[in-house]
Amino acid sequence: MDRNLKAISEFVQSELGHETSGHDYQxxxxxxxxxxxxxxxxxxxxxxxxxxxxxxxxxxxxxxDNPAAKRKLSN
Structure with a gap:
């Protein structure tokens, strides 16, 4: 996995790692x-x-609860 995808994967894991709605990191x-x-x-x-x-x-x-704030964080 290249460095950018690895960083993105780690970011997403930190954001969704404990999600319980079925939209978790798995x-x-x-x-x-x-x-x-x-x-x-x-x-x-x-x-x-x-x-x-x-x-x-x-x-x-x-x-x-705040997709707009998450969009800013993702930028």
Whole structure:
């Protein structure tokens, strides 16, 4: 895993590691693994797809009361 994806993975784990809604870090890992499988058969920007897979729930209103504040944190 390259350095940027590792840092993103660690950030997401710290944000969602204790989530109990089903959108926890284990869910993120499943989404990332599925994204990798899909990427194997597609021509796409793999880094962008994996970053999106890692971050997709960080600003979701299912896991935060303030998505706007999380967007700022993620920037």
């Amino acid at each position: 869910h993120i890992k499943r989404v990332v693994n599925l994204a990798k499988l899909i990427l194997a058969g597609e021509s796409a920007n793999g880094e962008l797809v994996l970053i999106s897979a890692y971050l997709h729930d960080v600003i979701d209103d299912k896991v935060t």
